[in-house]
Amino acid sequence: MEAGEQSKSLLDVEKIWRWLISMNARRTESIAIMGGGTILDTGAFAASCFQRGIRFSLIPTTLLAMVDASIGGKNGVNFNLYKNYIGNITQPEYIITDYSFLKSLPKEEMMNGWMEMAKHALIADPKLWLQLSSHQQIPSIEDLTPLIEQSAGIKKNIVAIDPSEMGLRATLNFGHTLGHALESLAITRKESLSHGFAVGLGMIFSLHWSANKLKQTSTEKREEPLIKAASLIKSWLDFHPSLSWKKWMNTVKYQDAWNYMLKDKKNSQSEVLEIQLKAIGESIWAVPMPFNEFESAWNDAFVDPMQKNN
Numbered sequence: 467m468e469a470g471e472q473s474k475s476l477l478d479v480e481k482i483w484r485w486l487i488s489m490n491a492r493r494t495e496s497i498a499i500m501g502g503g504t505i506l507d508t509g510a511f512a513a514s515c516f517q518r519g520i521r522f523s524l525i526p527t528t529l530l531a532m533v534d535a536s537i538g539g540k541n542g543v544n545f546n547l548y549k550n551y552i553g554n555i556t557q558p559e560y561i562i563t564d565y566s567f568l569k570s571l572p573k574e575e576m577m578n579g580w581m582e583m584a585k586h587a588l589i590a591d592p593k594l595w596l597q598l599s600s601h602q603q604i605p606s607i608e609d610l611t612p613l614i615e616q617s618a619g620i621k622k623n624i625v626a627i628d629p630s631e632m633g634l635r636a637t638l639n640f641g642h643t644l645g646h647a648l649e650s651l652a653i654t655r656k657e658s659l660s661h662g663f664a665v666g667l668g669m670i671f672s673l674h675w676s677a678n679k680l681k682q683t684s685t686e687k688r689e690e691p692l693i694k695a696a697s698l699i700k701s702w703l704d705f706h707p708s709l710s711w712k713k714w715m716n717t718v719k720y721q722d723a724w725n726y727m728l729k730d731k732k733n734s735q736s737e738v739l740e741i742q743l744k745a746i747g748e749s750i751w752a753v754p755m756p757f758n759e760f761e762s763a764w765n766d767a768f769v770d771p772m773q774k775n776n
């Protein structure tokens with residue numbers, strides 16, 4: 467299969483089913499699905515429905531798939547332009563992670579995975595955040611491997627507690643509320659925006675919003691580590707191979723981003739539900755964010771002080 471969102475389709479699922487039939491596959495057998503997140507999501511969905519479910523294992527080949535997409539059992543395809551609209555939750559038999567796949571992974575793809583690793587640390591593990599934040603750039607594969615294990619472990623634990631996303635699992639959407647809105651906006655403008663780039667910007671925003679909330683309730687400067695974390699993510703984004711986040715964000719009207727956030731299926735007409743950090747490694751979910759809070763967090767996160775004064 468070709469990798470990419472366009473392959474996450476029912477048409478491609480049918481292709482897999484036809485192939486399985488041509489191979490005389492039976493329910494007693496098990497299939498191995500190898501690739502990035504798009505291949506794993508599609509392959510696992512095909513396997514989970516084939517003859518009411520054939521066993522499968524996953525072999526992730528991108529950093530994002532190693533720390534995120536291969537874990538948790540969610541599978542599925544895009545439908546009618548809606549992302550991940552058809553699917554189910556079925557766990558693989560095994561996940562086999564071979565770090566040597568990363569040797570050929572392009573820089574932009576490394577950035578996508580690195581941002582999800584940052585997300586895991588920020589919502590659940592201050593020690594891992596401390597380790598990640600000692601790197602000014604994405605580290606070498608050797609330095610990366612122990613961090614990948616820890617990061618994957620965080621997702622595994624969260625999913626074990628809340629497999630069907632009744633609550634806690636929602637914290638894995640940290641940075642994705644604005645991130646998804648920016649991705650949708652880019653699609654409308656026919657631009658390509660990588661997921662890690664959008665999630666990085668989303669986390670910068672959510673960190674500032676969380677910091678503002680802490681400032682309102684405490685005078686102990688508990689918000690400072692969050693603001694520091696946002697600056698570090700900005701400096702990681704500075705290493706993006708092809709896009710300047712500052713230039714790109716200057717082209718985005720914050721009202722447009724807000725409107726996309728409202729369209730998200732988990733939000734109401736006037737309020738967005740957001741994941742808030744109480745501290746690094748401590749997150750709560752479904753916190754209402756009214757427009758005025760959005761506006762001031764956006765200003766703090768993205769409008770440079772010189773511009774604000776003018």
Ligand SMILES: NC(=O)c1ccc[n+]([C@@H]2O[C@H](COP(=O)([O-])OP(=O)(O)OC[C@H]3O[C@@H](n4cnc5c(N)ncnc54)[C@H](O)[C@@H]3O)[C@@H](O)[C@H]2O)c1
Nearest residue numbers: 469470502503504505527528530531534535540567570571
């Ligand atoms: N199921 C879940 O819980 C879950 C979680 C997060 C993301 N996802 C899904 O994962 C998908 C994104 O996954 P992705 O970022 O891996 O994208 P992808 O599958 O499109 O892979 C990204 C690119 O990397 C290339 N590639 C893959 N392995 C390579 C290697 N070892 N060396 C060089 N190039 C390689 C692919 O050909 C592709 O061009 C999205 O569709 C997203 O919805 C699912």
Ligand SMILES: [Zn+2]
Nearest residue numbers: 582642661665
């Ligand atoms: Zn993501």
